[in-house]
Amino acid sequence: MSRLVVENLTKIFTLGFFSRKRIEAVKNVSFEVKEGEIVSLVGESGSGKTTTAKMILRLIPPTSGRIIFEGKDIWKDLKDHESIKDFRRKVHAVFQDPFASYNPFYPVERTLWQAINLLEKKPSNKKEALELIKESLVRVGIDPKDVLGKYPHQISGGQKQRIMIARCWILRPLLIVADEPTSMIDASSRGGIIQLLEELRKEQGTSIIFITHDLGLAYYVSDNIFVMKDGEIVERGHPDKVVLEPTHEYSKVLVESIPKLYRKLEGL
């Protein structure tokens, strides 16, 4: 079953007051995400991948096109506060910069308490809630006593990103939109973050939209890859097809330029 369907999505930004300049950030993008599927939007900076993500998260309205989540058009059918809150519960975002996702004046677990407040069935008392927080931290491989009560500057980037994923274990969303979740952390801890998302998919059937410029990561983790360039999807398909036999000129250049571990680049 399709969890999310994106149809002919277009976003045009207009600039200037008198002379209007139009920037087509996203052009006619259509794709589908099934239950428990991981898809990747791959492209360089400015290719429109983050704009697409923001529209799916209901943060900026599209110029035209439809986004259908669980059978409902998220920009037309969600009218009252309650249905929007319900949408927020079911669709969750993990952002690029774990350093910017925390308020430096509060202990890190505040983000987890906020997640608990979003829950439909809230735990009956504080003690139960704390148990839930601890459980979610263990799920993402953090010993609760290492982080509880600490402030954001006292923990590492990898830990911060893990806590953002711990939120997902509390809320158990149907869809996670992860915008470059690994680009700010050390190469050796990237795999760990990916594994956490995969576990979530396996146990909860969560669908994940991965937004990245790292084709290597996308190749490893996704069921489907969409390569974006200048707002359009120029190549789509199974990772093996996109990476091993790219057809579009742009994806060919992209694949050729990626340094490989077991092969040397040509023409150095």
Place this chain on the structure above:
Amino acid sequence: MNEVLMRIENAKAYYKLEKVSVRAVDGVSFEIFEDEVIGVVGESGCGKTTLSNLISMNILKPLTLVEGKVFMKINGNFEEISSMSREEVKKKLWGKEITIVPQSAMNALMPTIRMAKYVEHLAQSHELNGKELLQKAEKRFEEVGLNPLWLKRYPFELSGGMRQRAVIAIATILNPKLLIADEPTSALDVVNQKVFLKVLMQLKRMGVVRSIIFITHDIATVRQIADRMIVMYAGKIVEISTMEKILQKPLHPYTKGLFNSVLTPEPEVRKRGISVIPGAPPNLINPPSGCRFHPRCPHVMEVCKEREPELREVEEGSKVACFLYSEERT
């Protein structure tokens, strides 16, 4: 084997703070040969950048060379560059013998001065003719694929990839023997990364620079150009080996872990899956006893907790510091 260009003997460089010292480079010895590219890899905070400061003798407080010596071949003779004063280093070494392209070089450019001004500065500090040097710079700009007229531009008028090439062009005007590049490609996208690697290898082929030290945490990038690889962990070298050997058969458990965490779009990688090194790198103020990797090592033995393994040759061209490869294991 080629001749030795630089020799580092048991160097210990600590950041001396009021009460404690951060042991960023702790007892490191190796040689750099002429006409080779060495890749230095490791996680953030393992002492890679401190090592580059040590090799280029850019030692400013609180960084202190506590022990050890660094020798470099200058005009055919080995000189101990670690005993030179900072003035001497500036005059004799920088720009002429050693040059460095630092981490985020592209942001290090002053936004208010034109590229040509850096060439003037270089001429002043080495008491050379500014005009001649500018001509050389124009030629070098062409060689790295930039328009010579761009010397008159301000840094913001160039793109990231161009700025990085402009920096390397200016850094190599005086044909230094050793080029140290510290994470030069991490801020570039893959297409520009490739262009930069190409320029680097071209400069080496043309004989502008003799040897290159390439410091990075991106193994797949350094693998493209390096002849030998140094793997650092917590201020120590855990493995030195030729590129082919280390790719075929990494010896140290840390090297293995590092290689297994690399994600590149290759069928081998997809088949192998991701594995992660558990835990985090240690604090260098108070590193673990014995082998510094032992708290994270999957093969840890009793001896690893007590004694420090020495870096020794186990096969031709492969040195490793691990008790798994020595008879002393008990």
